[in-house]
Amino acid sequence: MPYIQPEHRLALDPAIAELADRIVAIAKKSADETAFAGLLNYACTSLAMRVVEGRFGRIRYGTIATVTGVFKNVADELYRRVAAPYEDRQIAKNGDVPLYEEYARRIGEGS
Numbered sequence: 001m002p003y004i005q006p007e008h009r010l011a012l013d014p015a016i017a018e019l020a021d022r023i024v025a026i027a028k029k030s031a032d033e034t035a036f037a038g039l040l041n042y043a044c045t046s047l048a049m050r051v052v053e054g055r056f057g058r059i060r061y062g063t064i065a066t067v068t069g070v071f072k073n074v075a076d077e078l079y080r081r082v083a084a085p086y087e088d089r090q091i092a093k094n095g096d097v098p099l100y101e102e103y104a105r106r107i108g109e110g111s
Helices: 006-028 035-056 061-094 098-109
Strands: none
């Protein structure tokens, strides 16, 4: 989770909300329910590249590694905080994949 100072959140949140609203508005015009994905990808990529350009004016390996690390951390945190609990609820509701259950049992037994 990006724990940033409250004043930085206050400075960024209005622009983030405006960008999110624009993405949602464009995506709602599409018949494709997943159209937002390309828009979100474009927005995140463009934002990252503009920040890199504005901060450094060039691209270097360390910057690439840092930016890709940020995106990986964003994906991992979203999965941990949102997707995993959702999937756990769906498993409880619909049942698990049989071999997952079997392996979970074996791991629990120390096998």
